[in-house]
Amino acid sequence: MITLSNINKRYLSQSALTDVNMTFPAHGFVSIVGPSGCGKSTLLNIIGGIDHDYQGKIMLDGKEVKSLPGVLRVTMIFQSYHLIHYLSNLHNIHLYDDFHKTKFPDYNNKMMEGFQKVPVTKLSLGQRQRVAILRALYPEPDIILCDEPTASLDAQNKALVMNALKEISHNALVIFVSHDRHLVDEYSDYIYHMEDGEITNTMTCHQQPHQHHPIKRHFHPFAIFRLSVLALKCYKKRFFQMCFYLSLALVSIMLVFTLSFSLRYAILDYIDSMLPKSTISFKGAKATKITKQHNIPRVFYYVDDIELLGLSENGEHYLKNETLFINDETGYTNKVNYGHLISSDDEIILPYNTARKLAGNDSVHQLIGKHFYIYYKYRNLVKGVEVKIAGISMERLSYDAFYQNDQANIKHLKSLFSDNIKCTLGILYYKGNHKKVMKELKKQYPSIQFKIVGEKTKQNMNKTIDKIEFILFLFALIAILSSCFMIGEIMYLFVESHVKDYAIECAYGARRFQLFKQLFYSIIIVVVVGGVVSVNLLYGFVTILNKIVLPKLFTSSFYISIPFMLVSVTLAGVFILVIISALASFLRISHLNVADVLKR
Numbered sequence: 001m002i003t004l005s006n007i008n009k010r011y012l013s014q015s016a017l018t019d020v021n022m023t024f025p026a027h028g029f030v031s032i033v034g035p036s037g038c039g040k041s042t043l044l045n046i047i048g049g050i051d052h053d054y055q056g057k058i059m060l061d062g063k064e065v066k067s068l069p070g071v072l073r074v075t076m077i078f079q080s081y082h083l084i085h086y087l088s089n090l091h092n093i094h095l096y097d098d099f100h101k102t103k104f105p106d107y108n109n110k111m112m113e114g115f116q117k118v119p120v121t122k123l124s125l126g127q128r129q130r131v132a133i134l135r136a137l138y139p140e141p142d143i144i145l146c147d148e149p150t151a152s153l154d155a156q157n158k159a160l161v162m163n164a165l166k167e168i169s170h171n172a173l174v175i176f177v178s179h180d181r182h183l184v185d186e187y188s189d190y191i192y193h194m195e196d197g198e199i200t201n202t203m204t205c206h207q208q209p210h211q212h213h214p215i216k217r218h219f220h221p222f223a224i225f226r227l228s229v230l231a232l233k234c235y236k237k238r239f240f241q242m243c244f245y246l247s248l249a250l251v252s253i254m255l256v257f258t259l260s261f262s263l264r265y266a267i268l269d270y271i272d273s274m275l276p277k278s279t280i281s282f283k284g285a286k287a288t289k290i291t292k293q294h295n296i297p298r299v300f301y302y303v304d305d306i307e308l309l310g311l312s313e314n315g316e317h318y319l320k321n322e323t324l325f326i327n328d329e330t331g332y333t334n335k336v337n338y339g340h341l342i343s344s345d346d347e348i349i350l351p352y353n354t355a356r357k358l359a360g361n362d363s364v365h366q367l368i369g370k371h372f373y374i375y376y377k378y379r380n381l382v383k384g385v386e387v388k389i390a391g392i393s394m395e396r397l398s399y400d401a402f403y404q405n406d407q408a409n410i411k412h413l414k415s416l417f418s419d420n421i422k423c424t425l426g427i428l429y430y431k432g433n434h435k436k437v438m439k440e441l442k443k444q445y446p447s448i449q450f451k452i453v454g455e456k457t458k459q460n461m462n463k464t465i466d467k468i469e470f471i472l473f474l475f476a477l478i479a480i481l482s483s484c485f486m487i488g489e490i491m492y493l494f495v496e497s498h499v500k501d502y503a504i505e506c507a508y509g510a511r512r513f514q515l516f517k518q519l520f521y522s523i524i525i526v527v528v529v530g531g532v533v534s535v536n537l538l539y540g541f542v543t544i545l546n547k548i549v550l551p552k553l554f555t556s557s558f559y560i561s562i563p564f565m566l567v568s569v570t571l572a573g574v575f576i577l578v579i580i581s582a583l584a585s586f587l588r589i590s591h592l593n594v595a596d597v598l599k600r
């Protein structure tokens with residue numbers, strides 16, 4: 001037995017219900033009648049658990065309950081049907097299952113004969129009301145609340161609905177609100193009269209406890225997700241708008257990241273190609289103490305006050321215009337394409353570009369075995385040392401150089417000038433981890449300074465690119481924030497146009513967290529679709545740039561590659577931003593006034 005005790009309800013300054021005391025049996029057909037505005041719908045909303053803002057107590061079999069739908073199966077039939085227009089008839093009827101993970105046998109499908117597959121929007125009023133009634137009957141309810149369910153029906157449909165309700169009232173409590181006194185008198189077991197928010201008569205019910213029928217539990221893991229998909233399918237325009245803005249913002253931010261990422265690597269690679277690999281430069285009075293070791297296979301000293309002037313065929317004396325200026329003595333090489341490898345300190349190997357210049361009009365092969373002079377200037381003295389060209393490597397350097405044995409220059413300079421020449425600078429080639437080698441060198445030679453060649457240049461370049469990237473990132477962030485703002489607004493409009501459907505779902509047992517879940521799934525779907533579209537667009541852009549645009553703009557092999565890690569982080573970040581932008585929509589749902597929305 002259900003007892004309402006001292007129920008009071010106010011709308012601002014106006015009182016809608018005053019000290020309402022009522023009892024209802026476990027089953028039967030109870031009608032509530034009264035003039036318009038006397039508070040009938042307000043009372044049904046309180047019994048149906050969609051209005052919690054009241055004073056008073058609701059008791060079930062002598063025990064106070066917070067809301068009846070929490071303990072009993074309560075369904076509602078509204079005057080304006082309140083079907084969810086983007087769900088099928090059957091899905092509308094089974095709506096209760098989506099929020100309760102239940103499964104009931106189908107009830108009286110005869111009522112749907114002839115229009116089962118017709119979309120809700122194409123049903124006649126009578127057909128809509130029949131679907132609404134089947135929806136209320138389907139979960140074998142303990143209580144059915146009917147707010148003028150027959151108001152817009154013809155006589156035949158009225159009889160059909162009333163007979164169905166009467167039949168179910170043998171096992172459940174039917175609370176029926178209507179202005180149709182004839183129907184009320186014909187079908188009711190008991191009638192309550194209301195006036196100005198007060199009950200004007202009393203009723204004594206038999207003490208009959210409510211019987212709970214067993215329900216078949218049916219786990220439908222995607223019920224809420226399916227509702228989100230169907231809602232997005234219905235509000236396609238808003239869904240596409242959200243996906244469009246998101247994809248646009250994502251493509252722009254990911255393109256910025258991809259370009260700057262690829263540019264950084266291209267620049268660093270270029271710097272790397274200009275610098276000798278795995279080399280450490282050193283400086284100190286005792287520089288010559290550094291010798292070859294297992295992890296330092298080569299050491300090369302630069303002699304102080306020495307200037308390398310170049311290579312000349314002329315051995316008598318230095319003539320500037322007959323001497324090919326050499327930027328560098330590059331140390332040893334084991335790459336030789338013509339001739340042979342260096343076998344003594346008096347032999348050198350030429351890279352192809354230098355050989356080409358020295359050979360003049362002749363073929364470069366003819367240089368092999370020829371004698372040349374390396375001219376050095378020490379303080380004010382210029383002297384040449386004779387060397388033989390052992391071989392030519394096909395390497396093309398951007399500067400002129402020659403290769404010789406690592407310590408050959410020291411030997412030559414000592415013999416040319418004096419034994420006292422000093423070396424305070426040099427480079428060494430290491431094997432293995434540079435940090436470990438540096439640590440060992442610093443420990444072994446504490447008075448000598450060591451630097452990884454090119455490290456500073458790379459650091460400076462990295463810092464410059466960081467600054468450029470930061471500025472680009474700020475622009476991209478502005479783009480993404482404004483897009484998220486737009487998405488938030490569209491999402492809000494989507495929720496606003498969807499608000500009645502949420503209210504119907506609440507009337508059929510949806511809890512707020514299930515509505516939040518629906519919105520959350522909608523956001524996931526938008527982000528996933530936006531993400532997939534933008535990643536594909538990005539891939540397309542990058543392919544076009546790599547295959548068509550870049551080969552025409554650059555001769556070098558500059559290649560753009562997509563940093564997938566960065567793309568994933570961007571997607572995750574954008575997902576969080578979209579969630580934040582949808583906060584207003586979540587708030588709208590949390591403040592949803594179900595009774596109010598259903599009344600509209």
Ligand SMILES: Nc1ncnc2c1ncn2[C@@H]1O[C@H](COP(=O)(O)OP(=O)(O)OP(=O)(O)O)[C@@H](O)[C@H]1O
Binds near residue numbers: 015037038042596
């Ligand atoms: N959301 C609301 N805000 C302010 N007042 C309201 C609201 N809903 C209902 N009321 C008022 O509360 C009173 C009771 O309304 P209610 O809808 O319960 O009456 P009713 O008996 O169902 O009327 P009807 O038979 O015309 O549907 C009325 O005076 C109405 O104006």
